[in-house]
Amino acid sequence: MSTCRSIYAVAKRELVSYFDSPVAYVFIIIFLALNGFFTFMVSDFFARGQADLRPMFFWHPWLYLILVPAVGMRLWAEERRSGSMELLLTLPITAWQAIVAKFLAAWLFLALALALTFPMVITVCVLGDPDGGAIVSGYVGSLLLAGVYLAVSMAMSSLTRSQVVSFVCSVVVCLLLVLAGWPPVTGMFEKWAGRWLVDGVAAFSVMPHFEDMQRGVIDSRDVIYCASVIVFFLFFTAVVIRNRRRV
Template sequence: MKKYPGVSSMLAVYRRELLSYLTTPTAYVFVAVFLFAIGLFTFQVGGFFEERRADLLAFFTYHPWIFMIFLPAIAMRLWAEESRSGALELLLTLPAPTWALVAGKFLAAWTVAAAALLLTAPLWITVNILGSPDNAAIFTAYIASLLMAGAYIAIGSATSAMTQAQIVAFVMAVLISFLLTALGTPLVMDFFSGVIGGGVAEGLARFSLLHHFDAAQRGVVEFRSVFYYVSLIALCLGFTALAVDARRGG
């Protein structure tokens, strides 16, 4: 690691940030409420047992909408809390490149989201007990859900770096996430089709997180969807780095 000081710094920030999640109620409350919410939507709203199908469509359908609220709540503290407490000035004096700080914090929050997803595995096991699901399709949907979670966290990271108030960062992230999610809904697409034409409306829908997640729910792996999520994460982390550099005076 001595040859790659940036990687060492990133891992140090990652461990520090993950430890801060584990030593405060934040991560535990998030995971508990997330599991409750996803269970409520899957069983009560989605009618998991009533459908009598050996798949997790009712489970994955609500991921974008639940992530849209819960993941900005996890990400809002990444930079805003540091700025409010004064710890950001100390962090920025470290001999570490900005990208290492940004990546370390992002990966820590993404790890918490991944842990929450992992804890839903008993539902996957239950489906296999009740029937013979397409496990490859379910695995694909889990990977797509994890990538989508990373995108929502990256959006929250960017808004958190732009303000010192966690609530402001949260509201901004939810609004941006809602716009990027709602673009792929039939209601919004129909509206734009009537105003600017179907071709343009379909083009706008391709910028939606929901649009790229729909195919994954059916077990279809599309390179363009993976590219979309990775690009959105990179873009938001780039904005985060610019905002942090502005505070760093660099």
């Protein structure tokens, strides 16, 4: 019970701090603007003549690629830079509670930004008769994708005190997750690695799982994939933080 209370307190502080700084507002405005731009202008939402949100979700892996690391880069880098990490980790909470709390806060923030795309749902409902299940699974998929990127960003953030380094590393790792199944990337690995490694790397790609959910299928394997990537990177963060304290 006290575990939940500590997590709640830290997560609340984290979430409030987004809104105390311009980060939250800038992020939400840019996310919604780009989301609208790609959906309407690039994907030609109206001209397709179909009442679904696939033209919107299609862009999310690319939009999140830049925006989620921007949210996640400060999670630990900022604590290390300002020294507040020393305060946080000498409180009567475990490093795990702090990690989970920070992750949940940032994820909740991303969920909020995603929820603000609701006018799109209204639009398709007014214009046609969309498949509700596909929309729900699209949102679930998008949220899980954001969670995966966020866990990566958090892990990169724990490695450095520079937010810029943290941002760049997160973008690169997320990009690898997106492109892992993409031929030029697998080709690069094939030159020096065995077949099993290439297939192994391809299996890490986030895209096939995301696309399943865009089609309206929430497969347990896709959910397990996302959950295990998230848990892996949270664990990675915990190891980094523990090593920093043991040296």
